[in-house]
Amino acid sequence: xxxxxxxxxxxxxxxxxxxxxxxxxxxxxxxxxxxxxxxxxxxxxxxxxxxxxxxxxxxxxxxxxxxxxxxxxxxxxxxxxxxxxxxxxxxxxxxxxxxxxxxxxxxxxxxxxxxxxxxxxxxxxxxxxxxxxxxxxxxxxxxxxxxxxxxxxxxxxxxxxxxxxxxxxxxxxxxxxxxxxxxxxxxxxxxxxxxxxxxxxxxxxxxxxxxxxxxxxxxxxxxxxxxxxxxxxxxxxxxxxxxxxxxxxxxxxxxxxxxxxxxxxxxxxxxxxxxxxxxxxxxxxxxxxxxxxxxxxxx
Amino acid sequence: xxxxxxxxxxxxxxxxxxxxxxxxxxxxxxxxxxxxxxxxxxxxxxxxxxxxxxxxxxxxxxxxxxxxxxxxxxxxxxxxxxxxxxxxxxxxxxxxxxxxxxxxxxxxxxxxxxxxxxxxxxxxxxxxxxxxxxxxxxxxxxxxxxxxxxxxxxxxxxxxxxxxxxxxxxxxxxxxxxxxxxxxxxxxxxxxxx
Numbered sequence: 249x250x251x252x253x254x255x256x257x258x259x260x261x262x263x264x265x266x267x268x269x270x271x272x273x274x275x276x277x278x279x280x281x282x283x284x285x286x287x288x289x290x291x292x293x294x295x296x297x298x299x300x301x302x303x304x305x306x307x308x309x310x311x312x313x314x315x316x317x318x319x320x321x322x323x324x325x326x327x328x329x330x331x332x333x334x335x336x337x338x339x340x341x342x343x344x345x346x347x348x349x350x351x352x353x354x355x356x357x358x359x360x361x362x363x364x365x366x367x368x369x370x371x372x373x374x375x376x377x378x379x380x381x382x383x384x385x386x387x388x389x390x391x392x393x394x395x396x397x398x399x400x401x402x403x404x405x406x407x408x409x410x411x412x413x414x415x416x417x418x419x420x421x422x423x424x425x426x427x428x429x430x431x432x433x434x435x436x437x438x439x440x441x442x443x444x445x446x447x448x449x450x451x452x453x454x455x456x457x458x459x460x461x462x463x464x465x466x467x468x469x470x471x472x473x474x475x476x477x478x479x480x481x482x483x484x485x486x487x488x489x490x491x492x493x494x495x496x497x498x499x500x501x502x503x504x505x506x507x508x509x510x511x512x513x514x515x516x517x518x519x520x521x522x523x524x525x526x527x528x529x530x531x532x533x534x535x536x537x538x539x540x541x542x543x544x545x546x547x
Numbered sequence: 548x549x550x551x552x553x554x555x556x557x558x559x560x561x562x563x564x565x566x567x568x569x570x571x572x573x574x575x576x577x578x579x580x581x582x583x584x585x586x587x588x589x590x591x592x593x594x595x596x597x598x599x600x601x602x603x604x605x606x607x608x609x610x611x612x613x614x615x616x617x618x619x620x621x622x623x624x625x626x627x628x629x630x631x632x633x634x635x636x637x638x639x640x641x642x643x644x645x646x647x648x649x650x651x652x653x654x655x656x657x658x659x660x661x662x663x664x665x666x667x668x669x670x671x672x673x674x675x676x677x678x679x680x681x682x683x684x685x686x687x688x689x690x691x692x693x694x695x696x697x698x699x700x701x702x703x704x705x706x707x708x709x710x711x712x713x714x715x716x717x718x719x720x721x722x723x724x725x726x727x728x729x730x731x732x733x734x735x736x737x738x739x740x741x
Contacts, residue, residue, distance in 0.1 A: 257681040262714055286723050288679040293627040294671035297649040300573075301735050306675065309731065343573040353734040357727040406629035407642070414633050440592050440628035447687065448663040450698075452596045452624065488704040526708040 249377055251368065252319030253281035254310055256329040256477075257289050262485075263326070263477025265521025269506040270325055270370060272519045276386060277378050281323060284313050290329040293443065300339075304346055305353040307336035312354055312361040320365045323373060327476035331403035333367040338408065369404055370506070371419045371475060372411035380426045388514040389533035390428025396508070397434040397469035397500075398424060399460065401441055401479040420505055424473060427512040428533075432467040436460055441482045454489050457482050461490070461498040471529055472502040480504060484525050501529035562613035569608055569651075574643035581605045587631035587641050597621040601631055601641055608644065617652045621645075623664040663694045676732055679722035684715060 259267040274281055287310050295303035311333065314322040324330040340347045340363060354361055374383065398420045405417050412419045417438065421431045441460060446453030461483060464472050474480045483502040490498055502525070510520040514536050522529060570578050588600035598620045599607065607616045616622065625645040632642045649665070652658055658665050670689045674681055691699030709715040722728070 257683065257720065260720060261681075261683040261716060262709075264714065288722050288724075288728055289675045289681050291675065292671070292681075294668045295675065296627070296646045297665075297668045298653055298672045299650060299735070300643075300646060301739075302672075302732050305731050305735055306728070309727070339573065346573055349735060349738060352738060353731040356730050356734045357724070402626075402628035402630070407632045407640070409633075438630075440626050440630065442592075443626040443628070444664075444667060445593075445624070445626055447690070448667055449596075449624070452593060456592060485705055485708065524712045524714060526705075526712060 249278065249373075250280040250282070250319070251321045251323040251373065252314045252317060253283045254287055254290075254314075254322050254324045254329060254333070255283065256324065256326040258326050258328075258477035262481050265524035266325060266477055266480070266504045266506060268519065268521035268524075269504055269510050272515050273506050273509045273513065274370075276513055276515065277374075277382065279373065279378065282317070282319060284310060284319075284322070285317070287313065290324075290326075290332040292328045292332060296332070301346070301349045303332070304336045304339050305350055307332050308340065308350045308354060308361050309357075309359060311336065311365050311367075312359040314365045315362060316359070322365055322367050323370060324367055325370050325475070326478075327401055327403040328478065330367060330369050331406075331408070334408045334410070337363065337365075337367065369411065369475070371404070371423065374423060375419045376411065380422060383423065383509075384426045387427055387512045388536040389512055391424070391508060391512050391533050392428050394429045394531055394533070395432050395468055395470045396424050396429050397432050397464040397467060397472045398437055399434065399464075399472045399474050399479060399483075399502070400437050401474065401476045402438065402443075404475055405438060420473060420475065423505060424508065427508060429508070429512075432464075432469050434464065434467060434469070436463050441476075441479045443478060443482075446482050446486060450486075450489070453482070454486050454493070457486060458490060458494050458498060461500055462494070464500050465498055469500060470531055471500060473505045473508055474502055475505060480525075484527050487527050499527050501525060501527045503529055556607075556612055556615070560614065561611040563611055565611045565613040566609045569644065569647055572647050574640045575647055577637060577639040578605060578609055578644060580637045581609060581639055582637060584636060586634050586636065587639075590630045590634050591625075592628065592630065593624045593626060597624055601625075601645075604648070605639070605641065605644070608648065614657075616648055617655065617657050622648045622652060623658070623662070625649075661694045663690060666690060666693050676729060677725070678719060679725050679728045680720040682716070682718070682720045684709070684717055685719060688717075 291303040291306040442453035442456035585602045588602045
């Protein structure tokens with residue numbers, strides 16, 4: 249299995265623990281990722297607020313680069329990148345005037361986007377290409393006893409639900425269960441974390457973070473699992489404000505699903521970026537269980 | 548003296564043609580079929596902070612009340628979570644309409660000075676045009692410089708955390724084909740002028 253890999257700016261910055269854990273986990277599963285050469289920022293939500301034509305052009309350059317490299321499957325782990333790249337594909341298909349704008353801009357730098365590349369999310373690849381059975385077989389330290397609130401956030405299923413349900417996504421639930429963890433019922437799984445409002449309008453943004461953490465606390469979760477660098481940053485980075493406004497009880501650690509996979513696979517902890525979070529995650533699975541060859545019954 | 552504020556809009560407050568103009572933008576066409584059911588306002592996690600609810604913004608836009616919507620807080624509070632868009636029974640892409648309104652407000656500069664959200668959007672786009680990528684920490688510093696030093700200082704604790712966890716990187720991320728990015732974006736501008 250081979251994919252072009254589009255890390256996006258966050259995975260090289262504040263969200264580097266996501267990349268640090270995702271790469272060894274994918275390698276361990278035999279998934280080959282080739283980083284897109286000289287990729288640029290997807291434009292995120294900020295560019296759409298200034299000029300949607302330019303936003304689509306920026307995203308389309310990456311799609312064109314992926315096609316040029318022959319890698320028609322582009323893996324985008326960041327939710328904002330994933331959504332913007334998908335949105336650009338939809339806009340180019342649905343609106344001829346947008347396609348023309350994109351084509352003209354790409355032609356000015358000798359690039360071409362034909363529309364053949366597909367944008368994939370790691371959860372999609374893990375569930376549909378790798379498969380849960382292959383993942384289960386790699387688990388040497390099951391996350392037994394760990395209660396996780398699965399938090400998907402907005403932009404991987406909205407507005408374009410390609411691999412999971414728009415209102416009640418379950419792919420990460422299944423994945424975490426395959427790792428041996430207990431997934432708690434978490435009705436806020438697709439509620440917004442506030443995005444950049446935590447920084448620009450803290451009264452509103454931090455309150456949204458509190459609502460998410462407090463619900464996880466009420467459901468008895470030991471941690472939250474996330475798929476998005478901005479969600480992780482919001483749920484983890486504002487602990488000082490959260491503590492002073494709402495007390496210690498809501499300070500629940502938030503991990504990337506890939507970090508939890510790495511722990512269950514028994515990969516070296518230093519490779520998983522666990523020390524990048526401000527709210528520490530101290531729980532560890534029990535020592536590896538020896539696999540007793542072919543006689544192990546599959547439940 | 549009691550301060551009197553008129554709560555109903557007059558016909559003369561309209562800017563004729565504004566609604567039609569917005570509805571001609573890709574992604575905004577469906578606005579004409581809005582039934583004012585209020586589902587968008589109900590599912591929006593930020594409507595409690597808004598001056599006009601999303602439902603009201605839809606009707607004000609369609610009915611040409613340009614000044615009211617472009618000056619509203621609502622368009623800036625939209626965090627692009629798309630909850631309204633997927634729930635709308637008329638398949639109106641409300642989030643995309645909010646984007647369109649933000650674009651117009653930025654173009655016409657009708658937002659309070661030092662208001663952080665449009666400032667962030669501008670700094671973000673400038674950085675992408677210059678470097679091809681975003682260096683998050685530099686972006687955050689610029690935002691605080693251009694809006695509120697005090698708010699920036701209040702986040703000292705976070706700076707310390709980021710340093711401790713090896714995430715406080717101020718080295719600017721740049722791509723090789725920076726010239727290509729600028730040329731592509733200029734091509735879009737040139738087309739608009741024609």
